Amino acid sequence: MTCPICAKDSDPEYSPFCSRRCADVDLGRWLNGSYAIPAVAPEDLEEAAEELAKETRRPH
Structure with a gap:
């Protein structure tokens, strides 16, 4: 196996x-944000925010 750096x-x-x-070097790249995990589409985030808002308005 070879070094990924x-x-x-x-x-x-x-x-x-x-x-x-x-x-x-690899740790530094993670810490400064050079590596990132792709985010979900903005539409999905808006849907999730709406669902969360609905959940917080419901009485428990």
Whole structure:
């Protein structure tokens, strides 16, 4: 397996990375938002907001 950051052979100690440096580079990318999970379509968000609003208005 190769390191996803630099393509060198991975080191079992830092798997799947080759070194602490590459592991830290990957962590930094997650923390600063370089990696992102795609959001759902805005229509779906509006529907969800409407459903949530309905739920909060119902007596429990």
